Amino acid sequence: MRSQPLVEDLRLLLVWRSAAGAGPIARAELADVLGCSDRALRRAVAEARERGIPVCAAPGGGYYLGVSARDVRAQHRQLVLRIRALARAARRLERYMKTGPFVGQAILELTEASGDE
Secondary structure (H helix, E strand, C coil): CCCHHHHHHHHHHHHHHHHCCCCCECHHHHHHHHCCCHHHHHHHHHHHHHCCCCEEECCCCCEEECCCHHHHHHHHHHHHHHHHHHHHHHHHHHHHHHHCCCHHHHHHHHHHHHHHC
16 A cells, blocks of 8 residues: 555655755654654655655665755665665575575474484
């Protein structure tokens, strides 16, 4: 279920903070102000970005509204780097799945072998 009101509240709060010249707002503080869980906030941020609202992540945590091309380019660069890191991790997992043995499987086999004695 998509939370339209939460995304709109997020947008309004970030617009207000931007107009007031305030810096980024910490994720925990933002969730508290909006009255939602951290997970709901992260989903609302993702949905806002899907709608084209330039919600940027601040170094060290927190969010702010990207008001300049520089802000948006920096956020884009950050997302591209994250995507590349995830792609590398996925490739390593694919290699691991092909070569095994899986740690959990090895532990299970050791446990079963020790139980037979």
